[in-house]
Amino acid sequence: MNSKIRKSIAVIVAHPDDETLWAGGTILEYPMNDWFVVCLCRASDKERSERFYKALAILKAKGIMGDLDDGPDQHPLAEKEMEDEILRLLPDTHFDLILTHDSAGEYTKHLRHEEVNKAVITLWHTEKIKANELWTFAYEDGNKAYFPKAIAYANRFDPLSEETWEKKYKLITQTYGFKIDSWEEKTTPKAEAFWQYKNSHHLMKSIDEKKMNE
Numbered sequence: 001m002n003s004k005i006r007k008s009i010a011v012i013v014a015h016p017d018d019e020t021l022w023a024g025g026t027i028l029e030y031p032m033n034d035w036f037v038v039c040l041c042r043a044s045d046k047e048r049s050e051r052f053y054k055a056l057a058i059l060k061a062k063g064i065m066g067d068l069d070d071g072p073d074q075h076p077l078a079e080k081e082m083e084d085e086i087l088r089l090l091p092d093t094h095f096d097l098i099l100t101h102d103s104a105g106e107y108t109k110h111l112r113h114e115e116v117n118k119a120v121i122t123l124w125h126t127e128k129i130k131a132n133e134l135w136t137f138a139y140e141d142g143n144k145a146y147f148p149k150a151i152a153y154a155n156r157f158d159p160l161s162e163e164t165w166e167k168k169y170k171l172i173t174q175t176y177g178f179k180i181d182s183w184e185e186k187t188t189p190k191a192e193a194f195w196q197y198k199n200s201h202h203l204m205k206s207i208d209e210k211k212m213n214e
Contacts, residue, residue, distance in 0.1 A: 001026075001030055003029075003030060003032065006032050006033060006034065007033045007034070007096035007097060008033070008034045008036070008093065008094075008095050008096050008097075009033050009034065009035050009036070009095060009096060009097045009098070009099065010036050010037075010038065010090060010091075010095045010097075010098045010099070010131070011023055011027070011035065011036070011037045011038070011061075011098075011099045011100070012037075012038045012040075012086060012090070012098060012099070012100040012101075012116060012120050013037065013038070013039055013040070013100065013101065013116065014039070014040050014041055014070075014101065014110070014112035014113050014115075014116050015039065015040075015041050015042060015048075015070070015112070016039050016041075016042055016048045016049065016051060016052035016055070016065070016176070017051075017052075017055075017172065017176050017178075017184060018039070018101070018113075019037045019039070019055070019059075019061075019063075020055055020059070020168060020171045020172060020176070021106075021172065021184065021187060021188065021189070022101075022106055022137040022139065022189075022192065023099050023137065023192060024059065024168040024171055025158070025160040025164045025165060025168050025189075025192050026099075026158065026192050027059045027060075027061060028059065028164050028167055028168065029158075029160070029161075029164055031060050034062075035059065035060070035061035035062065035063075036061065036062050036063060036090075036091060037056060037059075037061050037062070037063035037064075038063065038064060038066070038086065038089045038090050039052060039063065039064070039065045039066065040065075040066045040068050040082070040085055040086070040089070040112070040116060041065075041066065041067065041068050041069075041070035041112065042065065042067070042070060043065035043066055043067035044067050049065055051175055051176050051177060052065060054175050055171050055175045055176065058167075058171060058175060059171075064089050065089075066085045066088070066089050068081070068082070068085055068112075070112060074110075074111045074112065076111060076115070077112075077115055079115075079118065079119065079122070082115050082116065082118075082119040083119045083122060083123055083128075086116075086119055086120065086123060086129070087123065087128060087129070090129060093130075094130040094131070094132075095129075095130065095131040095132070096131065096132050096133070097131060097132065097133045097134070097135065098120065098124065098129070098131040098133070098134045098135070099134075099135050099136075099137070099194070100116060100117060100120045100134070100135075100136055100137070101113040101114070101116045101117040101120075101136060101137055102117055102136040102137050102138060102139075102195060103117045103118070103121075103136070103207070104140075105117075106137050106139040106140075106141075106148050107139065107140075107141040107144075107147075107148040107187075108141055108143050108144045117136060120134070121134075121200075121203060121204075121207075124200050124203070125200040125203070125204060132198075133196065133197060133198055133199075134197045134200075134203060135155075135156070135194035135195065135196050135197070136194065136195045136197075137192075137193070137194060138150060138151040138154035138155075138156075138157075138193035138194050138195050139151060139189065139193065147183075147186050147187045148187050148189065149189060149191075150189050150191040150192055150193035151193050152191075152193070154193035154194060154195055155194060155195055155196040156193060156194045156196055157191060157192075157193045158191060158192050158193070159190065159191045160189075160190055160191060160192065165188075165190050168188060169185075169188050172184050172185060172188050173185055
């Protein structure tokens, strides 16, 4: 990412704090960009929503929240419901870049992360949302063997400076209020990684290849 060129970047995530855990360092290190964060769940959760907007202020980003079901049972949502909510919340503009969840999520396992990925890919491929590139978060947890960590061999792997990581850590522990020894506090990655796709055909080819190798 060129720090001298101002870009419009959308970050589309399932939950308040996802934008910080998986891309907060990147947002902090490129404050010249126009960042817009779409969070699809928890708008009616007063505590989480207040903290989300406080986090955005620190990240110098704009954003909006939706209120899709996020109950503990995690019943699957209809694909159209997810797609319609993204279209309702996301500004109707052409973005330079969109960041979102990966098809496997960032850890084992959260259905909403996977559903967001699928919806964003569909909308991008059908040109209902427009962007020059799409990057998905690249993290894994060894099937719960350890806390999620950035994948070193991803297309982009960025170790965060100590200063940037401390700001990100404070967002998680102070702004979002996650306690010491919580999953979120222990997870907060010190490096961020992304799978990069230059166009939707590249992405669809990658998906097909992944299915063939499964």
